Amino acid sequence: MxxxxxxxxxxxxxxxxxxxxxxxxxxxxxxxxxxxxxxxxxxxxxxxxxxxxxxxxxxxxxxxxxxxxxxxxxxxxxxxxxxxxxxxxxxxxxxxxxxxxxxxxxxxxxxxxxxxxxxxxxxxxxxxxxxxxxxxxxxxxxxxxxxxxxxxxxxxxxxxxxxxxxxxxxxxxxxxxxxxxxxxxxxxxxxxxxxxxxxxxxxxxxxxxxxxxxxxxxxxxxxxxxxxxxxxxxxxxxxxxxxxxxxxxxxxxxxxxxxxxxxxxxxxxxxxxxxxxxxxxxxxxxxxxxxxxxxxxxxxxxxxxxxxxxxxxxxxxxxxxxxxxxxxxxxxxxxxxxxxxxxxxxxxxxxLGAEDGGGDPGEPGEPGTLKALYRSSDSSATDNQIKPGLQLVNTGGTAVALSDVTVRYWFSSESGAATYRTWCDWSPLGCGTVTHRVAAAGTPAAGADHYLEVGFGSGSLAPGASTGEIQLRLNKTDWSNFDESDDYSHSTGTTYSDADRIAVYVGGELVWGVEP
Incomplete structure (x- = not known):
């Protein structure tokens, strides 16, 4: 034409x-x-x-x-x-x-x-x-x-x-x-x-x-x-x-x-x-x-x-x-x-804000169930930072209030300072709503004498939905090195996969993962 x-x-x-x-x-x-x-x-x-x-x-x-x-x-x-x-x-x-x-x-x-x-x-x-x-x-x-x-x-x-x-x-x-x-x-x-x-x-x-x-x-x-x-x-x-x-x-x-x-x-x-x-x-x-x-x-x-x-x-x-x-x-x-x-x-x-979920991730009335996905964001296991990337996915049939959710990532402290700094570098939820701290494990285990605990100030996770990638980082206050190779929750994978050594709790009850 x-x-x-x-x-x-x-x-x-x-x-x-x-x-x-x-x-x-x-x-x-x-x-x-x-x-x-x-x-x-x-x-x-x-x-x-x-x-x-x-x-x-x-x-x-x-x-x-x-x-x-x-x-x-x-x-x-x-x-x-x-x-x-x-x-x-x-x-x-x-x-x-x-x-x-x-x-x-x-x-x-x-x-x-x-x-x-x-x-x-x-x-x-x-x-x-x-x-x-x-x-x-x-x-x-x-x-x-x-x-x-x-x-x-x-x-x-x-x-x-x-x-x-x-x-x-x-x-x-x-x-x-x-x-x-x-x-x-x-x-x-x-x-x-x-x-x-x-x-x-x-x-x-x-x-x-x-x-x-x-x-x-x-x-x-x-x-x-x-x-x-x-x-x-x-x-x-x-x-x-x-x-x-x-x-x-x-x-x-x-x-x-x-x-x-x-x-x-x-x-x-x-x-x-x-x-x-x-x-x-x-x-x-x-x-x-x-x-x-x-x-x-x-x-x-x-x-x-x-x-x-x-x-x-x-x-x-x-x-x-x-x-x-x-x-x-x-x-x-x-x-x-x-x-x-x-x-x-x-x-x-x-x-996009749909209330119906648009799919069939679980039977009606099924309790909300979360799982954790993890990837390592750090190319070195022996530097002075730990940088886990985390995602939560709701595999159940009802929404989960994120304010009820906590996540624990276990690691070993090695030598050096016993105090820590933590950051959320990026999250589609907004880092302002992501809480993070390091705590000492009540019962230390191999590769797991401390854990990074992550929580949420607000929001909910619909059936089938994900939090998206939450980029986290921690270091000791003296910036001494870690050796992540034997850490309980660490793996070398750089793409997201199910992480059964990261624990997820809803209302204090363990719903995903195996504690050390």
Missing amino acids: SLVNRRRRSRAVGLPALLAGALALALATTLAGGPATAAQQSTLHELAAAQGKYFGSATDNPELPDAAYAATLGSEFGQITPGNSMKWDTTEPARGQFNFAKGDVITDFAQQHGQIVRGHTLVWHSQLPGWVGALPSDQVETAMTDHITAEATHYRGAVAAWDVVNEMFNEDGTYRTSPFYTAMGKDYIATALRAAHAADPDAKLYLNDYNVEGLGAKSDAMYALAKELLADGVPLDGIGMQAHLAVQYGFPYRMQANMERFAALGLDVAVTELDVRMQLPADATKVASQSSYYAQVVDACLAVRRCVGITVWDYTDKYSWVPDTFPGEGAANLYDENLQPKPALASVRAA
Whole structure:
């Protein structure tokens, strides 16, 4: 379809209108019959809209003829990102010959279901038609701006936000080589943003990348670039954090703090491609970690006012990209291959404030049951700090008041000072509500003459939900060394797993773990 002959489109539903619509629906439900029952539970998007956010899903053209899939996509989510149909190899396979038919199917679906659309993506080193890489360097800028102008103009009013430039950094924070970087250096990014703004002044413009969710070299590079662009007056509205996570690699370091520093620049933040994969086969520990990761992402976004929403990278394992890209891994999404909800969905719903739990983690009336997951956050077992990472997961059928919960992690004091300092370095619950102290064991045992006791000032843990990662640290007041290798509760694992040598108590009663 040529740019000249493209169809006119009605204005897309904006985010404020979409959120207002969801809130109105929730109010109407309340007026008609009181709070939503299990049969009338709020959708993910309605729950997010009540918090001032959106909740969306990626999709692609081959999935839409699947009627059951499309029904959930159209009803549960308030935002859509096309996985492939707006990429360069689809929209401009030959120079100057544009075809927007596949993308139009996605925007039409969104308009029919009152959803907003994130355009993905105008400039990317991958999925480029061969002719782009074959261009002489002095023609690349013109080709890039022509492409951006044509596509952003075509979708003006139908796309609320664009991933203008995608994946511009290497893992160490250096710029990724691409035809655009080779021809123009890093200035191609500012040029692309300016061209997109000129074509659609109303669309929100984002830079999007993976492994920029937590603090680190790559997110530092993104932060420095964003500051520079804003100082130069380049139109930039937000940062997209893809969030393709994996339970075997640990949760991104200080994700909320990372979001907050971009927000402090006056930028929006969006979680744009969330999934949480695992090495197959799945087991209870991996599923619990996955549920926790999903909940922690939601918690981080809810805690940052300028985090506008979350998009999962398709909602079902049936159409996941993971197995083809990471052999031996999968089960990354909120619904399984039969479009049935997984425990991760219940965790997301609970994190968004649902009262129904959204799943079936236990029989009705079953007492709340907690278990502890642990990973070592310290690469050395013989330095002067102990740094356990802890998570609690409610495996029962009713909520648990966290003010009733204490956790004990046992260690040996070695020589040196007998007094300690303790810290909570990060928690999605807020470290202000996490209490921590070191106490001497009443009956010392091998590797367990002291314990770190953790408690909570407030809050509750819904069925199937997790506290998220609680990063803790302790040292002796003289900073003398420990030897953790023989500590009762210590292990060398760096990914979360069930920890039966960490004790959890509810109301003073042991509900998880084996005391030394």
